[in-house]
Amino acid sequence: MEHFEADIVIVGGGGAGLRAAIAVAQADPSLTIALVSKVYPMRSHTVAAEGGSAGVVLPEDSLEHHFNDTVSGGDWLCDQDAVEYFVAHCTEEMVQLEHWGCPWSRRADGRANVRAFGGMKIERTWFAADLTGFHMLHTLFQTSMKFPSIRRFDEHFCCDLMVEEGRAQGVLAIEIATGEFRMIRAGAVIIATGGAGRVFRQNTNGGIVTGDGMALAYRRGVPLRDMEFVQYHPTCMPGTGLLFTEACRGEGGILVNRHGHRYLQDYGLGPPDPWPRKKAMELGPRDRLSQAFWHEERKGNTIETPHGAAVHLDLRHLGAKVLRERLPQIREMAHEFLGIDPALAAIPVRPAVHYTMGGIPADLRTATPLPGLFAAGECASSGIHGANRLGSNSLAELCVFGKVAGEEAARFAKEIGKAANGVGLRWQAQDSQGRALRVLEGPGGGEALAPVREAMALAMEQGCGIYRTGGGIEETCRALAELKGRHGRLTLQDRSRAWNTQWLAALELGFQLDVAEAMAHSALARRESRGAHQRLDEGFTERDDLRYLKHTMAWHAADGAPRIGWSDVVITRSPPATRAYGAAGEAAESAAHSRKAVNA
Amino acid sequence: MPEPRTITIEVLRYQPAEGNKPYVQSWPVAFTDDMSVLQGLQHIKDYADGSLTFRWSCRMAICGSCGMMIDGKPQLACRSFLREFYPGPLRVEALAHFPIERDLVVDAEDFMTKLARIKPYIVPREERSLAEGEYRQTPAELERYEQFSHCINCMLCYAACPQYGLDPSFLGPGVTALLHRYNSDSRDGAKNERMQLVHAEDGVWACTAVGYCSEVCPKQVDPANAVNQNKTASAVDWFARFLPGHK
Amino acid sequence: MARRPYVRTMDGWWKRDAFFMRYMAREATAIFVVIYAFVLLAGVVQLARGEAAFAAWVAALHSPASIAMHVVLLAAFIYHTYTWFEIMPKTMPPIVVAGRKLSPGVITGAGLAASAVLSIALLLVVRALAS
Numbered sequence: 001m002e003h004f005e006a007d008i009v010i011v012g013g014g015g016a017g018l019r020a021a022i023a024v025a026q027a028d029p030s031l032t033i034a035l036v037s038k039v040y041p042m043r044s045h046t047v048a049a050e051g052g053s054a055g056v057v058l059p060e061d062s063l064e065h066h067f068n069d070t071v072s073g074g075d076w077l078c079d080q081d082a083v084e085y086f087v088a089h090c091t092e093e094m095v096q097l098e099h100w101g102c103p104w105s106r107r108a109d110g111r112a113n114v115r116a117f118g119g120m121k122i123e124r125t126w127f128a129a130d131l132t133g134f135h136m137l138h139t140l141f142q143t144s145m146k147f148p149s150i151r152r153f154d155e156h157f158c159c160d161l162m163v164e165e166g167r168a169q170g171v172l173a174i175e176i177a178t179g180e181f182r183m184i185r186a187g188a189v190i191i192a193t194g195g196a197g198r199v200f201r202q203n204t205n206g207g208i209v210t211g212d213g214m215a216l217a218y219r220r221g222v223p224l225r226d227m228e229f230v231q232y233h234p235t236c237m238p239g240t241g242l243l244f245t246e247a248c249r250g251e252g253g254i255l256v257n258r259h260g261h262r263y264l265q266d267y268g269l270g271p272p273d274p275w276p277r278k279k280a281m282e283l284g285p286r287d288r289l290s291q292a293f294w295h296e297e298r299k300g301n302t303i304e305t306p307h308g309a310a311v312h313l314d315l316r317h318l319g320a321k322v323l324r325e326r327l328p329q330i331r332e333m334a335h336e337f338l339g340i341d342p343a344l345a346a347i348p349v350r351p352a353v354h355y356t357m358g359g360i361p362a363d364l365r366t367a368t369p370l371p372g373l374f375a376a377g378e379c380a381s382s383g384i385h386g387a388n389r390l391g392s393n394s395l396a397e398l399c400v401f402g403k404v405a406g407e408e409a410a411r412f413a414k415e416i417g418k419a420a421n422g423v424g425l426r427w428q429a430q431d432s433q434g435r436a437l438r439v440l441e442g443p444g445g446g447e448a449l450a451p452v453r454e455a456m457a458l459a460m461e462q463g464c465g466i467y468r469t470g471g472g473i474e475e476t477c478r479a480l481a482e483l484k485g486r487h488g489r490l491t492l493q494d495r496s497r498a499w500n501t502q503w504l505a506a507l508e509l510g511f512q513l514d515v516a517e518a519m520a521h522s523a524l525a526r527r528e529s530r531g532a533h534q535r536l537d538e539g540f541t542e543r544d545d546l547r548y549l550k551h552t553m554a555w556h557a558a559d560g561a562p563r564i565g566w567s568d569v570v571i572t573r574s575p576p577a578t579r580a581y582g583a584a585g586e587a588a589e590s591a592a593h594s595r596k597a598v599n600a
Numbered sequence: 601m602p603e604p605r606t607i608t609i610e611v612l613r614y615q616p617a618e619g620n621k622p623y624v625q626s627w628p629v630a631f632t633d634d635m636s637v638l639q640g641l642q643h644i645k646d647y648a649d650g651s652l653t654f655r656w657s658c659r660m661a662i663c664g665s666c667g668m669m670i671d672g673k674p675q676l677a678c679r680s681f682l683r684e685f686y687p688g689p690l691r692v693e694a695l696a697h698f699p700i701e702r703d704l705v706v707d708a709e710d711f712m713t714k715l716a717r718i719k720p721y722i723v724p725r726e727e728r729s730l731a732e733g734e735y736r737q738t739p740a741e742l743e744r745y746e747q748f749s750h751c752i753n754c755m756l757c758y759a760a761c762p763q764y765g766l767d768p769s770f771l772g773p774g775v776t777a778l779l780h781r782y783n784s785d786s787r788d789g790a791k792n793e794r795m796q797l798v799h800a801e802d803g804v805w806a807c808t809a810v811g812y813c814s815e816v817c818p819k820q821v822d823p824a825n826a827v828n829q830n831k832t833a834s835a836v837d838w839f840a841r842f843l844p845g846h847k
Numbered sequence: 848m849a850r851r852p853y854v855r856t857m858d859g860w861w862k863r864d865a866f867f868m869r870y871m872a873r874e875a876t877a878i879f880v881v882i883y884a885f886v887l888l889a890g891v892v893q894l895a896r897g898e899a900a901f902a903a904w905v906a907a908l909h910s911p912a913s914i915a916m917h918v919v920l921l922a923a924f925i926y927h928t929y930t931w932f933e934i935m936p937k938t939m940p941p942i943v944v945a946g947r948k949l950s951p952g953v954i955t956g957a958g959l960a961a962s963a964v965l966s967i968a969l970l971l972v973v974r975a976l977a978s
Binding site: 047138 | 661
């Protein structure tokens with residue numbers, strides 16, 4: 001086994017990981033950084049994000065507005081101190097990206113343009129055509145090449161976290177090209193491995209989004225927080241789950257059911273006109289839109305496609321010119337996969353899993369409960385998204401907290417110095433290597449990989465869907481326990497070491513089953529409906545601030561179900577209120593405004 | 601819904617163990633009209649032969665992972681559809697002009713090294729603090745380079761370029777397009793430094809304007825244009841050195 | 848376990864794809880250009896040698912073999928011209944006319960049209976001078 005040393009090791013080369021690496025390099029060029037990614041960084045799933053990244057710029061906008069939109073969007077489960085820090089640093093990160101070359105779309109006067117996005121009161125979403133994530137990722141990746149202190153371990157699969165003396169001290173990774181193991185010792189570890197959407201059947205995610213980092217920390221005793229909150233993006237391609245960006249709706253696109261009716265007005269998001277209008281109708285928050293779809297399907301108002309029920313995303317009225325300039329990727333996807341020209345016909349869409357709000361708990365300085373371990377990006381539960389994330393807050397999060405993670409890890413690594421004694425770590429690495437090799441070389445029990453993976457994805461879709469019931473979740477928990485057993489009995493067809501992606505898929509499936517279990521058991525424990533977690537059981541259909549204004553925490557158990565605990569939500573400025581959009585939202589807002597005026 | 605049809609997919613396979621050579625293996629795959637070649641390969645890996653190896657991720661032609669030779673042409677597997685090749689058989693091979701690591705996976709290190717070499721980042725023409733906000737860039741200025749910034753690093757253009765195949769020291773279409781992207785960005789001031797790479801014999805002058813790179817590019821970057829525009833730029837630069845006041 | 852990348856041969860690369868074959872045909876037309884240059888060079892040399900020599904050269908051009916060769920040369924030149932303008936847009940920076948970039952097709956078309964017009968004009972001028 002080869003051994004490497006670095007001051008900081010970063011697992012994950014997407015937006016957050018790259019931003020962290022650059023932050024370390026800028027904070028102190030003498031610190032060595034190992035950037036470990038199972039794919040070349042430009043393949044990271046940040047690349048697929050489309051619509052935009054938030055940052056307050058307009059004179060009529062304010063940090064307070066962004067804060068309020070985010071906290072209410074999160075159904076008051078957000079840690080408000082984290083949200084305050086976040087909104088205060090978004091714009092400077094967007095400017096930083098611009099300085100590094102990000103090709104933001106511009107206004108005529110040369111300043112960056114911003115557009116409306118779901119759940120946001122005022123335009124504050126910076127965008128680069130409909131390729132925002134792509135441009136941000138490539139800007140960060142190419143900029144990272146400026147810094148010689150960043151050493152990349154491309155196509156290295158991280159299979160374990162090394163923990164010694166109660167702190168994170170490195171990682172064990174497999175060099176994919178050869179199947180050889182490499183241990184990388186470091187003073188501090190940053191996990192930036194992204195979400196876990198692939199545990200669900202229909203999802204917008206790339207194949208790599210398998211919750212690796214979450215599982216690595218989880219297995220080492222770090223709890224996973226708020227895992228029951230999984231975002232369904234309302235407008236995705238039936239079957240593949242590929243994303244049709246929210247920007248379609250920001251530009252004025254509408255959603256209609258089988259009868260041509262803009263059904264969202266029946267779910268408290270109306271009135272339908274004037275349109276477009278912020279925080280109303282199709283620009284409501286994602287959880288509410290996905291829930292409306294679920295109801296429409298029940299009522300028989302959806303359209304049947306070969307891949308299940310759908311509604312229509314109608315962009316015809318935008319005109320070919322706007323489609324070409326502002327939404328070119330959407331045009332392409334609709335044409336290639338569905339044979340549709342959005343200027344002439346509506347696009348069938350349905351909700352699919354898109355984002356994991358929960359993850360490794362990370363405080364304001366991205367520190368996790370394990371000393372020396374930091375987390376940023378979708379793998380982290382930073383507290384800013386609460387029970388439902390607003391579009392364009394995630395790309396901004398990568399930069400804001402990616403930077404913090406880099407700076408904090410640098411500080412920690414400098415204080416702690418190098419790991420004094422490597423012997424304990426070597427034993428740990430050997431042991432870990434053995435476990436990973438058993439998955440590859442063990443005789444197994446004849447179980448095949450794909451059926452187990454598919455059964456997991458189906459169980460999660462059924463039990464942890466847009467609406468959940470206690471019975472349904474319990475069934476999923478049972479299924480997952482059984483699937484974990486089957487996973488332990490996998491027999492691989494591919495027994496080689498070099499470029500064995502079946503072996504890696506088996507390791508990823510192990511991660512996914514652990515993460516899925518945390519999600520399902522957390523969902524069972526939360527007996528209320530809030531944000532993206534909605535229950536149909538009697539008594540649990542409403543938000544229950546008295547009992548459940550707190551985060552779930554799931555601790556891994558060596559055998560058996562995770563242990564669920566709770567932790568406090570940080571409330572500073574915004575006490576829980578009714579979460580309302582459309583006309584109801586406007587009324588609530590003006591009532592609050594006049595209350596403030598009266599009290600002043 | 602129409603009955604699924606069946607197509608045979610033939611894959612050039614290769615295992616890097618001692619003494620092996622590439623060989624062809626085929627499987628029949630039932631498909632519907634919206635199934636991509638990538639989904640076909642995934643089906644084979646999941647149900648027929650778990651050892652079939654290929655790179656993929658996003659499934660929507662933006663991550664650049666799944667480039668391969670499909671029916672003899674460099675294409676993204678996620679954006680080629682099995683219906684296009686019916687009745688088949690459909691031949692799939694690793695991206696041309698790159699060494700095969702295993703099955704459909706090629707060694708991409710040459711591209712990555714070249715990418716780092718061109719200074720693919722803004723070297724500011726003028727300094728600006730974050731507090732001063734973003735650099736001003738008009739839509740017209742953005743348009744000058746935007747197309748070249750769409751490169752997803754899929755390397756299809758390298759598989760299309762016979763000059764690269766014959767001599768891999770050529771900087772190549774994709775990397776030159778990115779070099780051109782930065783040279784054309786109104787905020788950047790490192791054009792002179794990058795021109796050294798352009799002038800070199802394995803810079804733009806190795807290109808003989810075959811033009812296939814631009815044909816196969818899935819993002820309409822037009823790398824042939826980037827390379828050949830720079831031939832003019834290189835020549836102009838060469839002559840300009842005789843003018844007084846030239847740096 | 849170790850890496851053992853396999854490098855494929857480039858032998859016969861141009862036969863692999865119709866695009867490459869068209870490219871090779873394009874490049875091959877340069878040979879025909881050279882051949883015609885020698886034909887013209889021969890004419891210049893004969894001209895320097897006097898009227899009789901030049902007349903003999905002109906007479907040789909009228910032979911069936913020569914006419915056949917010239918038909919082939921003309922075809923090659925037409926393909927040469929066509930592919931020249933086909934690739935020309937690739938060598939040019941964007942040309943903006945009335946706020947829109949000129950498409951490659953327009954540039955190619957303009958080049959071919961100009962060639963046709965000039966060729967016909969030259970033919971007419973030469974015929975006028977000869978008569």
